[in-house]
Amino acid sequence: MTTAHPRWSPGAFAVAVGDVAGRWVQEGLHLDLKRAAYPRTPAGRKDAAQDMAALAIHGGSIVLGVNENADTGLGEQVTPVPVADLPEWISQVAAMRVRPPLHVQTRVLHDPGNHTLGVVIVDVPASPTAPHQVDGRYYGRADRRNTPLDDSQVEALIRQRANQLDLVSAVLAATVDAVRPRMQPSDTPRVGWVSVVAEPVPVRDPFLLRAPLADNATYPAWLRRHMEGASDAVLKQLATNTDWASEISSNWTPQRGHWSYRRTATGVEASCTGTAHTDTPLAGVLAVDETGAVRLSYNYLVYGPTGGDQQRDIVCWQDLLGIAVWTLAFATAVAADAGVAVSLATGVHVEGIGGMYPGEPNDGADPLARRRRSAERDPIPTDVYDATTLVSVAELTGDLRDAVDRLFGRLVRVMGLGDLLARQ
Numbered sequence: 001m002t003t004a005h006p007r008w009s010p011g012a013f014a015v016a017v018g019d020v021a022g023r024w025v026q027e028g029l030h031l032d033l034k035r036a037a038y039p040r041t042p043a044g045r046k047d048a049a050q051d052m053a054a055l056a057i058h059g060g061s062i063v064l065g066v067n068e069n070a071d072t073g074l075g076e077q078v079t080p081v082p083v084a085d086l087p088e089w090i091s092q093v094a095a096m097r098v099r100p101p102l103h104v105q106t107r108v109l110h111d112p113g114n115h116t117l118g119v120v121i122v123d124v125p126a127s128p129t130a131p132h133q134v135d136g137r138y139y140g141r142a143d144r145r146n147t148p149l150d151d152s153q154v155e156a157l158i159r160q161r162a163n164q165l166d167l168v169s170a171v172l173a174a175t176v177d178a179v180r181p182r183m184q185p186s187d188t189p190r191v192g193w194v195s196v197v198a199e200p201v202p203v204r205d206p207f208l209l210r211a212p213l214a215d216n217a218t219y220p221a222w223l224r225r226h227m228e229g230a231s232d233a234v235l236k237q238l239a240t241n242t243d244w245a246s247e248i249s250s251n252w253t254p255q256r257g258h259w260s261y262r263r264t265a266t267g268v269e270a271s272c273t274g275t276a277h278t279d280t281p282l283a284g285v286l287a288v289d290e291t292g293a294v295r296l297s298y299n300y301l302v303y304g305p306t307g308g309d310q311q312r313d314i315v316c317w318q319d320l321l322g323i324a325v326w327t328l329a330f331a332t333a334v335a336a337d338a339g340v341a342v343s344l345a346t347g348v349h350v351e352g353i354g355g356m357y358p359g360e361p362n363d364g365a366d367p368l369a370r371r372r373r374s375a376e377r378d379p380i381p382t383d384v385y386d387a388t389t390l391v392s393v394a395e396l397t398g399d400l401r402d403a404v405d406r407l408f409g410r411l412v413r414v415m416g417l418g419d420l421l422a423r424q
Contacts, residue, residue, distance in 0.1 A: 027073035027144045030060030035067040037081040037120070040089065046134060048090060049097035052124050054139040054146040056102055057157065059126030065119035073144050080117035083108050090122055100129045101402060103394035128164065128201055128343040128390030131157045164201045164345045165388045171293070172197045172347035172386070179297040182271075182283045184352055191281075192301030192315055192352040196324050198331040200292045200342040201390065208292040208338050213268050220261045223270050223288065226333050227254060233329035234322065241401055246362040247420060248404070249322035254284050254298060266290065286330075292342060294331040298323055302356055312357045315380060317408075317415065324348055324407055325400055332396045344396065347388040348407050354383025358415040378416060385411045 027033045032051055038044040051062055064086070066075040087106035094102040104124050111117040131138040131154055138149040149157075175195050183193035200208070212222045231253050238245035259272050264287060272284035287295040303314045328344065335342045357377050360370045389406040405421040412421055 025075040027068050029141055032062045033066045033068040033075055034064045035079050037064050045093050045097055048093045049134040050139050050146055052094050052102055053098050053132035053134050054141040055124040056127035056132050057130045057140050060124055062122040080111040083118045086120050098132050103392055105394055125393035127392050168199050168345035168347045168388050172349055175295050176349045179285050183297055183299045188281055190352040191299050193299035194320055194323055195297040195349045196327040197347045198294045198327055198344045201345045203291050204340055207290050209290045219268055229333050230326050230330035234325050237400055249318040252319050252322035292335045296327045314359050315353045315356045316359050321404055321408055341393045343393050344391045346391050350385040353380050355379045361420055380415055
């Protein structure tokens with residue numbers, strides 16, 4: 001039987017983990033206390049998956065290593081658990097045993113007397129893709145208990161999710177109509193372009209960015225600072241995902257050409273104009289609303305003609321992925337600057353790529369083999385591509401791989417490149 005270290009009194013523990021729920025440590029709708037760690041067995045994995053799925057509807061935390069009073073739910077004794085590999089095991093269960101996969105964050109408070117033991121806090125953000133199921137059953141939480149959801153509860157949550165995607169689809173369509181003349185002038189060859197929109201869900205504060213956008217003299221510098229920060233965040237994201245980083249452009253940045261700034265009806269806008277190295281007109285539009293919503297449109301996705309004897313226009317789809325990751329990083333950063341972490345309803349629109357040819361994957365093949373494969377590629381069969389998804393707080397602050405796959409996996413497959421974005 002594990003005993004609590006004498007310095008870990010209930011009062012001291014409440015102070016140490018008071019940020020879990022912003023209140024005294026008491027089990028409830030948003031907090032699940034566990035005396036022991038989950039056993040590394042099929043039953044333990046199922047229990048952990050059900051607990052995380054249930055909390056994902058409203059958000060909350062699981063605390064492993066605290067014994068609660070059965071009557072009041074108050075944490076009354078710290079019972080440190082073995083922490084070796086436990087956070088990694090929990091993250092794996094969330095990704096593999098919960099459907100749709102969950103992305104959670106874990107924190108460890110080590111026992112002052114033995115650092116192999118401690119309290120593990122599993123933070124489960126409110127999931128934009130809730131409800132989640134385990135073994136075909138959807139779960140929610142009622143007060144201090146997990147409970148299977150009935151059909152009406154599941155349908156209501158799915159309608160809520162669909163409404164969020166309908167919203168971002170409408171915003172995406174309006175954005176595309178507004179920027180099309182700037183992205184693809186009628187008197188120039190097709191260059192390919194993309195729009196990415198990211199809407200906070202739910203909108204926590206319609207005036208979230210009121211303060212940083214209020215001053216005409218300072219908001220351009222504020223935008224540029226976060227643009228630079230987003231570029232740095234992309235590099236960090238790729239550094240932690242080396243198995244797919246080769247398929248995302250790490251050097252793409254919107255900070256090319258000449259930028260100008262103006263106010264819009266909902267916030268501010270930065271516009272880029274210039275000329276690409278082929279004398280192609282370059283255009284970019286970054287709009288930021290006071291709600292924290294972000295819209296980025298950029299052209300010049302088609303490089304060419306190239307290909308030796310076969311002169312082909314090549315779509316750099318790696319830039320597409322980089323642009324989306326950059327936009328999500330930017331939206332996350334501006335929300336964090338305002339003191340909140342948000343989920344995002346995200347949509348992408350790609351246009352002007354039909355009849356072009358996809359660039360070759362960066363899979364380590366020698367140049368001759370890559371040229372041979374490129375010569376055998378078929379042209380891209382569609383000129384327009386759209387996709388939407390909901391991206392959770394945990395994904396935005398951790399691993400974006402699954403989100404990128406949801407946005408662009410279908411397009412990559414349409415290009416004939418296989419399932420190279422899927423997690424192996």
